[in-house]
Amino acid sequence: MTLIVNNLNVHHGAIAAISDVTFTVPQGELTAVIGSNGAGKSTLLRALSGLKGATSGNATWKEHNLLKGSAEIHVRHGISHVSEGMSVIPELTVEENLDLGAIWRRNKSEAQSSKREVFALFPRLEERRKQSTATLSGGERQMLAIGRALMSKPELLLLDEPSLGLAPLLVKQIFEAISNISKQFGLSVVLVEQNAMSALQIAHSGVVLNLGRVVAAGKAQELISDPAVRAAYLGY
Amino acid sequence: MKSLHRRKLISASAILAVAALTVATVPANAFSPKYEVGVNGSEIKLGITLPMTGAASPGYNKVPGAMKAYFDYVNANGGVNGRKITLVVKDDAYVPTQAVSKTNELILKDRVFALVAPLGTANNKAVAASVNPGRRGVPVLFVNTGFSGFADQKKYPTTYALLPSYVMEAKIMAEYIKDNFAGKNIGLVYQDDDFGTDALAGFKQAGVKFATTVGYASGSQGAATAAGWVTKLKAANCDVVILFGVSSATAAGLGTAAALKYAPQWILGSVGGDATTIKASGVPAGVLYNAVGASFLPATTDTTDEYVSLFSSIYAKAVPGSAFDNNVLVGMNSAFVTVQALKAAGGNLTRKSLLAAIDAKGSTFASAALLPLNYSATSHVGYNGYWFGKYSPTGDLKPDGGKYTLYTTDSGTGAVVKSTYKRPAMPAKGLPN
Amino acid sequence: MRKINNKISNKTRIVIFLLLGFVIFLISNRVDELRVYQGASVAVYVVGIASIILLTGYSGQVSLGQGALLGVGGYAAALARNHWHASVPLTFAIAILAAAAAGALLGMAAARLSGPYLAGTTLALAVGLPSLANQFSILGGEQGLFFDVGAPPQSLGADFTQYKWFFWIAALATLIVIFWLQNVMRSRYGRTWKAIRGSDVAAELAGINIARSKVLAFTLSAGVAGLAGALLAMTIGTVSPSAFPLALSFSLLTGAVLSGVTTLGGVILGAVTLVAIPEIVASVVDRLGASEGVATNLPSLLVGALLILTVIVLPNGPVEQFRSKQRAKVKKSH
């Protein structure tokens, strides 16, 4: 029960966005993927969730080939992707956004209990369940996006820049929430972040991408203490 | 330099394409100077443009079939001076641009001898201006429009009107109203273009006072607009309403009025009074009952009429299952007059001899109409009058009192008088001699 | 590409156009009257299509109502000729100005619209505008107005037909317009429009006044359409609402797509196709002996199908497709 990515290559037209990326995420662990803007982090997640076709390589989750089939199929195998930038639909209400996450689930009473769990995690969402999503703050939207992902009862959560555009205090809250969720539900998480330090602090392991290639990988603590990584990505 | 090369290549290939197209489709002009264009030892080729498709086509699209039916009948009986008539039909969808290009094809590519019964006022005007059959000497026989201008021989030297003009119709209608509906409130619905304004001029000259007049834009007629007409007519308390528009407008007016339980005495203009077309567009025959209508041809149900009985039997054989209606009768009558004109032009048929023959003998041509033709060296006016009748419960127009009372007048200031014309007997077997 | 293109000097292009004119002149003397008339129709279509290419291909705006602008030009020409007895060149100039003015108005409304909104607005215009002729009696109602450019000058000889005269006028006007349009496309404006077509946002960042550029494109395009309308009115001798039906707008758009909206190079292709299709269909139907219904419906069926097919298979038109292949070849060989 692991995410195994092996020699993954993804192209945008003729340009290589991801080259020979290899890493694994054991079950229940949180892996942070860090790197500067344009390093290919988002493309990596999009390839894993089926939004973007890969050129070559392997990626499997529990024997399920992630490079075959599309996003709407993967979600049925327990993969939830929160894409970049407040991944919610502003035209819908809060509750509709959540219901959307469980729309493919046949068992509606299970879906209801998922919703209760999400509301327990983010009480703010319950308060605003009937409101239009457009009225939510940035932090609330990010909570809603994660909540929506949880509604599809995931086992592997792919999170793309959850801290983007949030105030520092909120960033801290979001990372705490992610860490808690991961532990509480025993989720595997791939967390893509520019906010490298915060991400590595809650992660078990980390992968550093540069220009689409893995330039460093290992335990999160080791990366934090690696002088090269510190200098290039952690800012001190 | 590469792109210059390519540009040249493209231009050159485009020119080549045009040239190839041109050469490929130039007809082999194998006509010999012995005969006029469109005529040879065994054939006379005629052409017609009219709407076969599109909004204006219903009803009229039966005309070419009717004409062909009669031409084929003549062909089967020895033809005209030994020649068989063929009719080339082009659809102009009632668009002037199309009428011009199709007429050009008829004259320049199909090389017809003459145009017969081309339909539509705007289309005929455009054709006259661009193709200019007058200058080319191409006869335009018996145009299918009542616009009075086409009888103007100076402007349209090779064009012959056939239908009585809209001015005549309005003047005669005014006379009928004076005789039958004096003192009533009269309403008028007319098409707001030359067709309608021709009529308005006629009514004005005859001194008809309207309680209200409703002009509609051509193409706007329908259930939605007709509700407006009816509301206005009702508001003006009209007891008698003249519908002087095309069939679809007449149908819309009658249908909507019935829905609004408004039942004045209707008077239908000849253009829009075709019962088959009105019924085909959903108006029950009962609504037509007792409406007043006008025609210059015998009633289509009058089987005692020798022309109607012969024409309907020819048509039934040629186009089985199609109703014999006024459009068919108009078409067959045009073909009948055409055959006489061709015959009168003699064995050495040329465009000039045809025009001369119509000018000289046109007024003596036999035809189904109950009025004479008025062709002469100085006039291209066709028929000049109408009879009035009422529609039966099944929607057939029948003359008042079972016999035709004919009124006649001109497009100018002339008075309306009862016609004394006696239609000559039909030539044996309906074949002009 | 642009660099190479710029190397062709104006002089060379003038020579090419003069040559082209000479070839056209030669052809017009060889073919019969029907071909000459069709040639004039092709010229009308070329100008009409060019007006769409200017608008859609170069500034990325779509107009489904070009037929209405042709109508404005046609009516302006007829009014100028009938009421002020303007000379023929002046008549055409008035047609261009009147249509350009209408285009500027439309452009101002259109500058804030894009995609389907613009398409629908111009479509509504195409349906609505010609019927205005019924509202004002000076426009002659449904029967329209005559428009007569007069007989060919005596000096051309007695055999010189009216249609050849039409064709000469139309061909000359067409050559001038295409030459001028090519210059415009190469100018600062042309580049500006291309930038807007690429991306509104990027163009705005580059300091381009988008609204003004779009209005300008609309104005010029309408002026060219107005000329096409005057030429059309010349070839049929009249203007009337039914001469500018919705089908005309659709035909021109089809011609533009077949030509490839991004380049003027293929414009003749689209125009010839439009004129040739009904005739080809007619001859095929004649040969196969199909019914009249088939004969009258096949052209529009074919045009529609061709339109869909081109958009799907050759969205930039055959000429552009050919060019980009050439470009790829050039690149490879380097």
Add this chain to the structure above:
Amino acid sequence: MFEFINTLLIGITSGAIYSLMALALVLVWRSTRVVNFAQAGQALASTYFGFEAMKHIDNFWIALLIAMIGGAILAAFIEMVFMRLLLKHTSSGAIASVAPIIATLGLLEVIRALITLKWGGADVLIKAPLSNTGFSIGTHTLVFSPMKLAIIAVVVFLLSILSILFQKTNIGLSLRASAFSPELARLAGIRVDLVRTFGWALSGATGAVAGMLLVVNGNGSLSPASIEFSLLLISGFIAAVVGGLDSLLGTVIGGMILGLSTAFVLMYISDSLFFIAPFIILLLALIIRPQGILGKKGGRRA
């Protein structure tokens, strides 16, 4: 006064039909972000399906149902065959933004030509199931008839069903999500392609009802070149734009505005403005409220 009431009733009935047509356009717009100019052609074709059905079963309401099914199948077919190909091939390039518009115009031509080939150009009749004779108040007879009442009832019923479908069901949620954000919809496990096809089918069925009702609102005649159908295309589009293209309620309001204002212009100003009136309404709408009655700001840039 009587004139005024009649005009009002004419406007409401035609407004109801315009609303339906606009709704059909909006359904496609919301599922594919394409304004489908072939919609009027599809409605016409569906109405002919209804006409064929009437020949066999002499019941308008069953024919209406068959027309709806026919319209839905036709629309689904168009989406699956043409639109998918189109969006795949012209996602970039100079005319990417206008390619779908042009293609749907091509489709309109093709559909119309095929209809004329199959059924000919002449009028055919569809018998109205209810009387078109107006209700009487004292000596006055209204334009309003049992048939017109039924037309409004059908439109209201259909609108209610659709709004329940959209607001209260998972299918509706999928449709809305796919429209607003196809990518997020896919991430939520929605088969967006299928949902799109469904959106088109729904729109086809709605357009079929508009077509059938249009015919019985008039005198029951139907022909491929009918002016009413060309007008339906324009009116539907204008109603949709006036309403804001994205909102169901806005669509209904837009349809009513158009129906009423056209009726009043015709009655009180001039018949000659029949074709130009909708255009003027559109221009006014664009100037006064560029985002549509219920649309959001900036919504015109699609």
